Amino acid sequence: MGEIFFLIILAAAGVGMFGMSFGFQVSRIDSSGGPALFPRIVIIILLLFIAIRIIMVSKSKEELGKKFHFLEIFQGSRLIFLLMFLGYAVLMKPLGFVISSSLFLIIAVTFLYKKQYGERITVKKGLILYPVILISVAVLYYIFVNKLNVLLPGGIINF
Amino acid sequence: MDFLNIVANVINPQCILLIVVGVVIGNVFGCIPGLNGPIAVALVLPITFTLDVIPSMALIMGIYMGSISGGLVSAILLKIPGTAASVATTFDGYPMTQKGRATDALSYGAFASVFGGLFSAIVLLLLAPVLSKMAIGFGPWEYFGTAVLALSLVCSLLSGKRIKAFIAMLVGLLVKMVGMSPVDSVAIRYTFGNAMLENGFDLVVIIIGIFALPEIIHNIGKINEKVTPAKIEKRIFFIPKLHEIKENFLVMIQGSIIGTVIGILPGMGGGAASLISYEQAKRTSKHPEKFGTGYEPGIFSCESANNATSGGALVPMLALGVPGDTVTAIIMGAIAMQGITAGPMLSMGQPELFKTIIFIVFVANIVMYLFQISTIRFMAQIIKVPKYLLFPIIAVFCAIGVISIRNSMFDLFSLFFFIVIGYVLDKNGYPLSPFILASVLGTSVETNLRRSIMYYNSFGGCLKQISIGTLFFALAVGIPAILAVLNLVRKKKVPVEEGRREQG
Numbered sequence: 001m002g003e004i005f006f007l008i009i010l011a012a013a014g015v016g017m018f019g020m021s022f023g024f025q026v027s028r029i030d031s032s033g034g035p036a037l038f039p040r041i042v043i044i045i046l047l048l049f050i051a052i053r054i055i056m057v058s059k060s061k062e063e064l065g066k067k068f069h070f071l072e073i074f075q076g077s078r079l080i081f082l083l084m085f086l087g088y089a090v091l092m093k094p095l096g097f098v099i100s101s102s103l104f105l106i107i108a109v110t111f112l113y114k115k116q117y118g119e120r121i122t123v124k125k126g127l128i129l130y131p132v133i134l135i136s137v138a139v140l141y142y143i144f145v146n147k148l149n150v151l152l153p154g155g156i157i158n159f
Numbered sequence: 160m161d162f163l164n165i166v167a168n169v170i171n172p173q174c175i176l177l178i179v180v181g182v183v184i185g186n187v188f189g190c191i192p193g194l195n196g197p198i199a200v201a202l203v204l205p206i207t208f209t210l211d212v213i214p215s216m217a218l219i220m221g222i223y224m225g226s227i228s229g230g231l232v233s234a235i236l237l238k239i240p241g242t243a244a245s246v247a248t249t250f251d252g253y254p255m256t257q258k259g260r261a262t263d264a265l266s267y268g269a270f271a272s273v274f275g276g277l278f279s280a281i282v283l284l285l286l287a288p289v290l291s292k293m294a295i296g297f298g299p300w301e302y303f304g305t306a307v308l309a310l311s312l313v314c315s316l317l318s319g320k321r322i323k324a325f326i327a328m329l330v331g332l333l334v335k336m337v338g339m340s341p342v343d344s345v346a347i348r349y350t351f352g353n354a355m356l357e358n359g360f361d362l363v364v365i366i367i368g369i370f371a372l373p374e375i376i377h378n379i380g381k382i383n384e385k386v387t388p389a390k391i392e393k394r395i396f397f398i399p400k401l402h403e404i405k406e407n408f409l410v411m412i413q414g415s416i417i418g419t420v421i422g423i424l425p426g427m428g429g430g431a432a433s434l435i436s437y438e439q440a441k442r443t444s445k446h447p448e449k450f451g452t453g454y455e456p457g458i459f460s461c462e463s464a465n466n467a468t469s470g471g472a473l474v475p476m477l478a479l480g481v482p483g484d485t486v487t488a489i490i491m492g493a494i495a496m497q498g499i500t501a502g503p504m505l506s507m508g509q510p511e512l513f514k515t516i517i518f519i520v521f522v523a524n525i526v527m528y529l530f531q532i533s534t535i536r537f538m539a540q541i542i543k544v545p546k547y548l549l550f551p552i553i554a555v556f557c558a559i560g561v562i563s564i565r566n567s568m569f570d571l572f573s574l575f576f577f578i579v580i581g582y583v584l585d586k587n588g589y590p591l592s593p594f595i596l597a598s599v600l601g602t603s604v605e606t607n608l609r610r611s612i613m614y615y616n617s618f619g620g621c622l623k624q625i626s627i628g629t630l631f632f633a634l635a636v637g638i639p640a641i642l643a644v645l646n647l648v649r650k651k652k653v654p655v656e657e658g659r660r661e662q663g
Contacts, residue, residue: 003587006583006587007326010326010330014333017333017349020348020349021348024340024346024348025345025346025347026343026345026346027343027345030342030343030345031612031613031616032342032343032609032610032612032613033608033609033612033618034343034346035340035342035343035345035346035348036346037608037609037612038336038604038605038608038609039333039336039348042329042332042333042336043333045325045329046326046329046330046333049322049325049326049329050326052322053322053323053326056322068587069582069583069586069587070582070583070587072380073373073376073377073578073579073582076380077379077380077382078376078377078379078380081376081379081550081554082376082575082578085372085554085558086575088554088558089558089568089571089572089574089575092558092562092568092571093568097559097562101555101558104551104554104555105551105552105555108550108551108554109547109548109551112379112382112546112547112550112551113545113547115379115382115383115547116382116383116545116546116547117383117547118383137555140555140559144205144559144563148205148206148209149209150205150206150208150209150559150563151562151563151565151566152559152562152563152566153562153566
């Protein structure tokens, strides 16, 4: 059933996008069918395939009973990692790449270590690992910004 | 002189170093289950912005060749295919490991990989210029037909998942419509008033969001699964014996042909090639019963086939501008970022660059083999790299990849949208390759359709043209329609036959 819900949501989004296509600005000299032509063709074909898939799923007991994978991305360690990454993205601009990346790596590594081995990271391991993370991030920033000319947010620390 | 220039373009310290770095990265990503070539290529895209075309191609081709063959390490030692292309390698590779012949299995796999890779590179060298010459007279209608046929084939050839593939492809096209409309550049579509969306979603954001991060997040859920690879012998080089190569020569030729042909077809990829080649080798073998028990031809057939897809997939990309698989779709994006359009004009307008790219494929295959035969023992240890370190590091590289495009935080946040789309599609059996291909070709399809309509006054006018564009369009519509009818007929026949059997 989960897949049918997903397809219905997809179809609703398609219908919404189809409706929006009537509001697109059209050039007077354009003779190519206009900017709405291609989206409309794609949406009509998409709706056709969604209808076929819904019929296929609803006719098959096996398909109906299949678990739809969606919610597990927002559960347990996956959700925590996603939130960490979100926090990383939010802090990237104000704190800069070096601090936000170091924070993200230290927190994520500590969390995932416990998940992988079922125990907390030892003080000895932490004393080696965390400084290595800090130095690696700083080196990475230096290489990308100064050697590869890649723009990364400087934030508080800029070198 | 032309050849010497090409050699000089590639055989220099910078290019060789980048090929080696690419092969190492590709091998690491290929042999760690959950990571793969497209992720690796996507992650190095920002670095390629800073390089010239040839060095950036050296890095990317190194990764491409390395990632395909890297999958054999975990497939043979753990029965976990590092990539989809290595699934068939587990059938005979792992039983050989169980028999204490892991070293032999790895050396067979590495040799078959380079054999297939070089074979397909020769085909690429011979076939791509011919196809390019054919395509030189292409107008918008022909380009439209070619791109639509590629999109249709990528979905139609995914047997058992066709409808899902078409849905994924059409969603990919819709995503690509966000922003300023092509041709007229007047309408701003589906931006919801957000100025950041006016240029649409960047391909790098889509690729990283769809491919790399959902896989990492999915694997975090099973981070505590333990892996212990089998021990392998200490040797300096892992090379099969001459009589073993002779005995399996025909199997490798067969696998290479199958791999190259499948590589040329959009969307099939190394996974299908190795499985088909394995089945074909089994069918034509004098000892089919030995397959699956640790039989050498099993490894030679699938590893030669999966590496041969690399050269095959580059043929339509370089000759027609239509990528043959996901990695080539990303490579095409990387070439476009360098201001070069892959397609017939590449071989006609820049023949030296065109041949240099092909020469890079040759060199990358040889470097990949030299690297593998000398480091297989150490590569086996990479499987044991702790995931608690690996996953956050990859996430940081994903962030760098996205920010580096235009230093935009909006791109970083839009990544979450693609993570959800990628996760939902992939984990529910909706193939991602049609989505990515649609993201790469979407703008080109729309632009060429609208230009064709302008040129021939209407869509009906386009259809009246007797050209390869019309033929390709007819095939794009006809192939899935015929396959659907055949599927319906087969489904109707099955209950009738079952009824007869019950009556009998």
